Amino acid sequence: MLWRRVGWRMAVAGTNRVPMLILHRQTATRLPALGRRTWASASSKTPGATIALEKEATPQSSGSPSPSPSPSSPPPDHNAGPSVFSKMLEAAATSLASIIVLGAGFSIAAYVYHKAYKYFVLKKLANAFEPGDPVLDLAATSKRLPLGKNAAANHWIERPEQAIVDGIVSGREVGHYHLFIGEKGTGKSSMLLEAMRKIEGDGAAMFEAHSDLEIFRIRLGKALDYEFHEDYIGGYFSERGPRDTTALLDIERALNKVEKVALQRRARKGKPLVIIVNQMHLVRDDEDGRDLIELLQQRAEQWAATGLVTMVFNSDEYWIYERLKQLATRLEVLTVVDLPKAPATAALRKYRQRYFGQTPSYDMLEQIYDRVGGRLSFLNRVAKSQDMLATCDEIIEVEKTWFLNQCWILGAEMDDDVMDQQKWAAAAVVLATALIDKEAEMDITYDPELGHVLPSFALHKAQQIMTRSDFVRALDRLNLFSITSDSKVRASSVPMYIAFKQMVAEPGFRQHLQATVDRIAAIESLGRTRELVAKDLILGGRYEIRKAVGGGSDVTIREGETQGNGN
Numbered sequence: 077m078l079w080r081r082v083g084w085r086m087a088v089a090g091t092n093r094v095p096m097l098i099l100h101r102q103t104a105t106r107l108p109a110l111g112r113r114t115w116a117s118a119s120s121k122t123p124g125a126t127i128a129l130e131k132e133a134t135p136q137s138s139g140s141p142s143p144s145p146s147p148s149s150p151p152p153d154h155n156a157g158p159s160v161f162s163k164m165l166e167a168a169a170t171s172l173a174s175i176i177v178l179g180a181g182f183s184i185a186a187y188v189y190h191k192a193y194k195y196f197v198l199k200k201l202a203n204a205f206e207p208g209d210p211v212l213d214l215a216a217t218s219k220r221l222p223l224g225k226n227a228a229a230n231h232w233i234e235r236p237e238q239a240i241v242d243g244i245v246s247g248r249e250v251g252h253y254h255l256f257i258g259e260k261g262t263g264k265s266s267m268l269l270e271a272m273r274k275i276e277g278d279g280a281a282m283f284e285a286h287s288d289l290e291i292f293r294i295r296l297g298k299a300l301d302y303e304f305h306e307d308y309i310g311g312y313f314s315e316r317g318p319r320d321t322t323a324l325l326d327i328e329r330a331l332n333k334v335e336k337v338a339l340q341r342r343a344r345k346g347k348p349l350v351i352i353v354n355q356m357h358l359v360r361d362d363e364d365g366r367d368l369i370e371l372l373q374q375r376a377e378q379w380a381a382t383g384l385v386t387m388v389f390n391s392d393e394y395w396i397y398e399r400l401k402q403l404a405t406r407l408e409v410l411t412v413v414d415l416p417k418a419p420a421t422a423a424l425r426k427y428r429q430r431y432f433g434q435t436p437s438y439d440m441l442e443q444i445y446d447r448v449g450g451r452l453s454f455l456n457r458v459a460k461s462q463d464m465l466a467t468c469d470e471i472i473e474v475e476k477t478w479f480l481n482q483c484w485i486l487g488a489e490m491d492d493d494v495m496d497q498q499k500w501a502a503a504a505v506v507l508a509t510a511l512i513d514k515e516a517e518m519d520i521t522y523d524p525e526l527g528h529v530l531p532s533f534a535l536h537k538a539q540q541i542m543t544r545s546d547f548v549r550a551l552d553r554l555n556l557f558s559i560t561s562d563s564k565v566r567a568s569s570v571p572m573y574i575a576f577k578q579m580v581a582e583p584g585f586r587q588h589l590q591a592t593v594d595r596i597a598a599i600e601s602l603g604r605t606r607e608l609v610a611k612d613l614i615l616g617g618r619y620e621i622r623k624a625v626g627g628g629s630d631v632t633i634r635e636g637e638t639q640g641n642g643n
Contacts, residue, residue, distance in 0.1 A: 193308060202337045204301040205349055209277030211299075212269065233423035237412060238267055244386060245271035245280055247347035253376035253387040255400060257561050258412030259568055260392045261453030267412075268352055268390065279341070282352040287360045289323035289368060293330075299351075302330050324367060331375050338384040349385045357393035357553075369399050380406040394552055394559035411561045414570070415450030417527035427459040436464070444468055449528050449570030476575030479508075479556055485592040492599045502592050503542035504551055507533075508576045509589065510541050511567060530573055532566035535559060 158166075243249040245268065256264045272280050283299035286292045297304055304326045338349045353372065359365040372387065379385035389396065400407055415423070421441040428434045436444075447468035448454040454471055461467040483504040490498055514531040515521055521529050539545040548565060551557045558568040567573035579585065620632040 189309070197302065197333065198336060198340075200301045201333050202340065204281055204299065205279050205337070205341065207276040207278040209272060209281070211282045212273055212277055233415075233419060233426070234270075235263055235267055235412075235415070236419075237410060238270065240410065241267045241271045242274060244388060245350050245352075246275050247279055247350060247386065250348055250383045250386065251380055252406045252408045253380045254389070254408045254410060255397060256388065256390045256410050256412055257394070257397055258392070259414075259451070259558050260555055261451050261569075262412045262414060263452040264390050264412045265354055266452070268354070268388070272352075279345075279347055280350040280352065282354060285353050285355045285358045287358050287365070289327075289364055292359075292368070293323040293326050296327060296330055300330060300334065302333060304330065324364075324371065327368070328371065331371075335379070335384060338379070342384060348379070348383055350388065351385060352388045352390065354390045356389045356391040356396050359396075361395055366399065369396070370403070373400055373403055377403070377406055392555075393549075394561075394563075395549055397561055409561050413560075414527075415452065415455075417445055417450065417523075417525060420445055420450040420455060420527070424455055424459055431459075440464070445527060447472060447571070447574070451569055451571075454569070454571065472571045472574050472578075475569065475571040476578060479504075479572065479575055480579070482554055482556060485589060487588050488591040488595050490592065490595045490599075492602075495596060495599050498592065499544075499596055500547055500550070502589070502596060503544055503547045504556060505579075505589055506593075507538060507542050507548075507551075507557065507565070508567075509580055509586075511573070512576055512580045528570050528573075530566045530570070532560075532564040535563040535565055538565040 240249075244254055256268075258264055268282065272282065281299045283295045286295060293304065296302075334349065334351070341347070341349060359368060372389075375385075376387040379387065389400070391397070397409065414420075421438075421444075424441055424444065425436055428436055444455075444458055444464055447465075448458060448471055454468075457471065458464045458467045483501040485502050485505055486494065486498060510533070511531050514533070518529070518531055521531070523529055533541065535548070538548055542548060548557065548559065552559045555568045556572065557565055559565055567576060618634050620634060622630045622632070624630050
């Protein structure tokens with residue numbers, strides 16, 4: 077009996093679907109019997125299906141000759157399985173399709189994320205100009221005021237300039253950008269906060285400037301609710317992300333976003349946005365600071381021309397005005413000075429009546445005004461104290477001590493190592509003395525309605541008195557003198573002017589000042605003098621110095637006669 081190892085493949089094809097079921101079975105049996113059993117099994121399980129039996133001969137056991145195929149066996153199947161090349165091609169096509177699907181999915185997701193991120197950035201920035209501002213909450217908390225439109229008006233006094241500030245902050249005043257300039261403590265920031273409180277911060281944002289550009293950038297972003305792409309995930313997948321930049325470029329990007337929001341707001345409400353930069357004088361007067369001011373001013377000029385955004389700069393120092401003046405075409409300057417006598421005394425009386433239950437006499441109020449003037453910061457301290465006149469004297473003493481610590485002169489015994497500082501101090505004292513002397517030449521120094529009329533000099537005249545042009549701006553930064561928007565130099569406040577009077581009235585002050593000036597001149601003279609020492613002149617030798625005909629000098633050394641002992 078001949079045994080063969082054969083393989084049978086059964087293919088089943090349906091009528092509606094075309095599935096192929098491949099069964100491989102290798103067994104050692106008789107070919108006719110296996111064929112009958114397989115046919116019967118397939119016929120019983122798959123009725124109506126077409127069943128094909130193919131005989132695949134396999135090699136016999138080792139050493140057995142291959143028998144000839146039986147005439148009744150089915151023909152060999154030449155499409156038994158895919159080749160290696162087709163398998164490789166199929167795997168490559170599958171991989172490529174997977175890569176394409178994954179790439180397309182990631183690309184679509186990244187595009188959707190990028191668009192959604194930009195949309196939410198603009199939405200957050202627009203929300204920063206909606207009613208309600210953290211600056212108002214902080215201001216109300218620090219002053220213990222209830223949140224409301226009229227809280228500050230009931231708490232303190234409304235300055236005459238408040239109506240102008242209200243029009244600017246509410247968006248009614250368009251076409252210009254503004255600079256508020258005045259001495260420290262005159263109420264500039266309070267007026268801006270009060271104007272924002274009346275509109276509940278709708279369309280306005282306010283932040284504090286800083287000398288460091290990075291901190292300036294962060295404060296701007298906080299006011300605008302702008303993150304400068306710090307939370308942007310797409311930066312992880314690029315070699316150079318949007319955060320690889322400088323603070324100045326970040327500020328430019330933030331202003332670009334503000335412009336888009338301003339366009340949408342004007343189309344919706346017809347009013348501009350208002351951005352307030354407080355304490356602008358804190359920006360350094362160096363290259364970075366000047367670049368920042370130029371960037372902000374360019375935007376302010378552009379937005380003022382289109383009515384998109386109104387920018388407001390608040391400064392205590394004159395040099396900001398000088399810097400903006402160079403490129404200004406739409407700049408409006410609002411000078412904020414001390415209150416006149418009548419509003420100041422009325423505010424003081426109102427405060428004492430409400431919070432202390434006292435009604436100060438007119439003489440008491442006049443004495444207070446004579447000592448501290450109409451500076452709101454001083455009046456606030458006086459109004460909260462138990463002994464108001466003692467507090468006034470304390471304020472004067474503090475101002476005097478501040479001036480003397482910065483600018484006191486050392487007299488004739490001054491060492492030459494401190495000459496540079498003493499030149500600066502002597503210039504300040506000379507200017508203070510000149511202001512006191514000018515008071516005697518003025519027709520009016522005190523107006524019954526307006527109050528104090530402090531003597532002043534034009535800026536160029538003050539520089540001439542000091543014999544230096546660079547000192548007066550440094551004195552303005554120290555709040556020793558003040559430079560107004562119309563270029564007038566005077567004492568920074570009424571208490572400071574009273575301190576000047578007390579200093580000049582001290583016995584021997586003018587002699588001490590003159591001795592200091594003479595000592596500075598002597599030290600400078602020594603620095604310009606060259607000393608020539610002649611040596612090796614013995615036995616009556618001498619130098620003969622003659623002026624040459626063509627210019628210069630001729631120097632001749634003549635030796636003396638030799639003296640001998642003699643015989």
